[in-house]
Amino acid sequence: MLKKKAIELNISEQVEFHKNVTYRDLVGLLGGAVAGIHSMTDEHFGISVVEYMAAGAIPIAHNSAGPKMDIVLDEDGQQTGFLACTVEE
Helix, strand or coil: CHHHHHHHHHHHHCCCCCCCCCCCCCCCHHHHCCCCEEEECCCCCCCCHHHHHHHHHHEEEEECCHHHHHCCCEEECEEEEEEEECCCC
């Protein structure tokens, strides 16, 4: 459904989908990422958000639970990522 949506939005040339990748490939993909999106509501932790940050990618996470309370926090007065609940945010 996501691939169809990318075609519908005319962004399929700018989007890549990867599934069931090896750990080595995952590290490579994260190392080349600019940002990572984590949209699950009320996830108690959010390890993928931590993985984005460890790889140097900007986390964009749902403004709830673990990402909000424990992960995407200001560090020494600097923003470490973005939190949102709506598309507009």
